[in-house]
Amino acid sequence: xxxxxxxxxxxxxxxxxxxxxxxxxxxxxxxxxxxxxxxxxxxxxxxxxxxxxxxxxxxxxxxxxxxxxxxxxxxxxxxxxxxxxxxxxxxxxxxxxxxxxxxxxxxxxxxxxxxxxxxxxxxxxxxxxxxxxxxxxxxxxxxxxxxxxxxxxxxxxxxxxxxxxxxxxxxxxxxxxxxxxxxxxxxxxxxxxxxxxxxxxxxxxxxxxxxxxxxxxxxxxxxxxxxxxxxxxxxxxxxxxxxxxxxxxxxxxxxxxxxxxxxxxxxxxxxxxxxxxxxxxxxxxxxxxxxxxxxxxxxxxxxxxxxxxxxxxxxxxxxxxxxxxxxxxxxxxxxxxxx
Amino acid sequence: xxxxxxxxxxxxxxxxxxxxxxxxxxxxxxxxxxxxxxxxxxxxxxxxxxxxxxxxxxxxxxxxxxxxxxxxxxxxxxxxxxxxxxxxxxxxxxxxxxxxxxxxxxxxxxxxxxxxxxxxxxxxxxxxxxxxxxxxxxxxxxxxxxxxxxxxxxxxxxxxxxxxxxxxxxxxxxxxxxxxxxxxxxxxxxxxxxxxxxxxxxxxxxxxxxxxxxxxxxxxxxxxxxxxxxxxxxxxxxxxxxxxxxxxxxxxxxxxxxxxxxxxxxxxxxxxxxxxxxxxxxxxxxxxxxxxxxxxxxxxxxxxxxxxxxxxxxxxxxxxxxxxxxxxxxxxxxxxxxx
DNA sequence: GTGAAAGCGCTAACAC
DNA sequence: GTGTTAGCGCTTTCAC
Numbered sequence: 001x002x003x004x005x006x007x008x009x010x011x012x013x014x015x016x017x018x019x020x021x022x023x024x025x026x027x028x029x030x031x032x033x034x035x036x037x038x039x040x041x042x043x044x045x046x047x048x049x050x051x052x053x054x055x056x057x058x059x060x061x062x063x064x065x066x067x068x069x070x071x072x073x074x075x076x077x078x079x080x081x082x083x084x085x086x087x088x089x090x091x092x093x094x095x096x097x098x099x100x101x102x103x104x105x106x107x108x109x110x111x112x113x114x115x116x117x118x119x120x121x122x123x124x125x126x127x128x129x130x131x132x133x134x135x136x137x138x139x140x141x142x143x144x145x146x147x148x149x150x151x152x153x154x155x156x157x158x159x160x161x162x163x164x165x166x167x168x169x170x171x172x173x174x175x176x177x178x179x180x181x182x183x184x185x186x187x188x189x190x191x192x193x194x195x196x197x198x199x200x201x202x203x204x205x206x207x208x209x210x211x212x213x214x215x216x217x218x219x220x221x222x223x224x225x226x227x228x229x230x231x232x233x234x235x236x237x238x239x240x241x242x243x244x245x246x247x248x249x250x251x252x253x254x255x256x257x258x259x260x261x262x263x264x265x266x267x268x269x270x271x272x273x274x275x276x277x278x279x280x281x282x283x284x285x286x287x288x289x290x291x292x293x294x295x296x297x298x299x300x301x302x303x304x305x306x307x308x309x310x311x312x313x314x315x316x317x318x319x320x321x322x323x324x325x326x327x328x329x330x331x332x333x334x335x336x337x338x339x
Numbered sequence: 340x341x342x343x344x345x346x347x348x349x350x351x352x353x354x355x356x357x358x359x360x361x362x363x364x365x366x367x368x369x370x371x372x373x374x375x376x377x378x379x380x381x382x383x384x385x386x387x388x389x390x391x392x393x394x395x396x397x398x399x400x401x402x403x404x405x406x407x408x409x410x411x412x413x414x415x416x417x418x419x420x421x422x423x424x425x426x427x428x429x430x431x432x433x434x435x436x437x438x439x440x441x442x443x444x445x446x447x448x449x450x451x452x453x454x455x456x457x458x459x460x461x462x463x464x465x466x467x468x469x470x471x472x473x474x475x476x477x478x479x480x481x482x483x484x485x486x487x488x489x490x491x492x493x494x495x496x497x498x499x500x501x502x503x504x505x506x507x508x509x510x511x512x513x514x515x516x517x518x519x520x521x522x523x524x525x526x527x528x529x530x531x532x533x534x535x536x537x538x539x540x541x542x543x544x545x546x547x548x549x550x551x552x553x554x555x556x557x558x559x560x561x562x563x564x565x566x567x568x569x570x571x572x573x574x575x576x577x578x579x580x581x582x583x584x585x586x587x588x589x590x591x592x593x594x595x596x597x598x599x600x601x602x603x604x605x606x607x608x609x610x611x612x613x614x615x616x617x618x619x620x621x622x623x624x625x626x627x628x629x630x631x632x633x634x635x636x637x638x639x640x641x642x643x644x645x646x647x648x649x650x651x652x653x654x655x656x657x658x659x660x661x662x663x664x665x666x667x668x669x670x671x672x673x674x675x676x677x678x
Numbered sequence: 679g680t681g682a683a684a685g686c687g688c689t690a691a692c693a694c
Numbered sequence: 695g696t697g698t699t700a701g702c703g704c705t706t707t708c709a710c
Binding site: 053054055056057058059060066068071076077078079081082083085086089090093098099100101102103104113115116117118119120121127225229255258259260262263264279282283286287 | 389392393394395396397400405407410415416417418420421422424425428432437439440441443452454455456457458459461511532552564568594597598599601602603621622625626627628
């Protein structure tokens, strides 16, 4: 009770107790600080005695940034995104930053929110996929604020980007289905795709066309399990009757499709139709699905993102960079193995 | 380029342009501020002209807290947790707070991390389930820092708590299986349970005992899908042969169990054995599982959490409170319906 | 209702 | 190496 009214000790208190100046205290708590072993000890002792802790607010006021990084993500409760956020958060923390999480679905809110982040003098911002409006990125540019875009189209040539190699991904997918004996391909994708979703599907379609193979495109309302399932059910056996190799834009959609195919339409997989997803979310490996897919290495991705961010914070004049993260096929039970 | 060297406008700049004092500017941007309509207009105009934005760091330095709330969560990439974090984050933001996300698996790290949060003069902290050590909460107590615990045991009588009604939950589960005709119960739980997981299983076991029904307890190494599946497989048909109603501590475990039962052991559900989960994660409703479960309303939960937090920030002398969130059975295909 | 002045707690130059 | 000084940008008495 009375406890809460006790003022937190300041560097001044520590300085007095240790018999040194406040600058000395500051130096001890500053990573590159140059202090004699003797003062360092005195200060450390006094500090721990008092329970002193640097006030990051005051420190941030002095330096160029507060050590906070804005982490913007929509659909956080989705398997891929939650994994991304976890890895990004851990990577940021490991490097001494503190992630401020902005979750918002409507672009309008997001803009206001990010506005308010700027008030905290964030060191930079990480924007995942479908989150932010263009205007917002323009804003960051105006502020000279470091930005890393994850699986997202670039805007105004501002910020670094980490993207999956959609070109290769889509090609890989087509190749894989064809090599497994598929003759008539299908592609399930959301009506309004995000950068990476559309990118990989485009590459898939282009590859098929190049090889002279027809592709039946099936639309789902959105990227959710339910929409994917509904999309397949709506298309129905007729439309699918000819398709024997279905590429789905994401694993989540593939799982919806799988349930629709097997349970709603009574088809057998991979005998009647092979199914291939993208991402390798955890659920893809669950025994009931055992989904073949193309994996994005999210941990690796996060590390690249944070590295780029740190480099840019250190040097804002760097040219805009784009890094591609590798993809790897994961063959499970929804495709036919060859050899 | 040169852009980034331009200083952000301060309240001083706005004051000068508007021809008023800095205090006037401050008042305009302070929620309860008392200013004449005339100055308000002048200030607002000048501010937007200059692109002025309050510096939250400086503001936080002045006030009791920075408006940041620590949000501590482990296993963020798990369905239930990611939903919780999303809802909590959105609720906090709606109330004008900014969530700082701390994800860490090892308790040691967490303590250091939270330590560092204190340096940001956070308004309070939300600790989910298995995250933090006792020592940490003692720390918060010492600081007089508002804390809300989610589905977690209390410590030192500090902080408010929001918990599922485990007592009712466990009883409901037992009742439900028995009412659906189960005669020999089983209970799948992790070797080291968290507060809520252990709580509901204990209540389940107690209820069964009271009714004179034997329960076969099956242990999984941990709460994951894989561990649950392995737990069931290891137990094998023999141990399970007698069980015709299995309660699993979480949906994730139930799904692992389901796959083990059906795919590894070749049992048919719900005919040979009924399965009941807990939480109602999204995957429980996926057609391949169609899992009967007991739902926690996460959205509602988050709203309670944030309300408690706000109340306590407003008045730190409140007595410690515990709120229970309601549970509701969701009957799907893994139990036999009656009537 | 408004302005002047006094901090909030820290770091970064600059002399020593 | 260490201390002195001058801010960082804001809010908050306190007179007016």
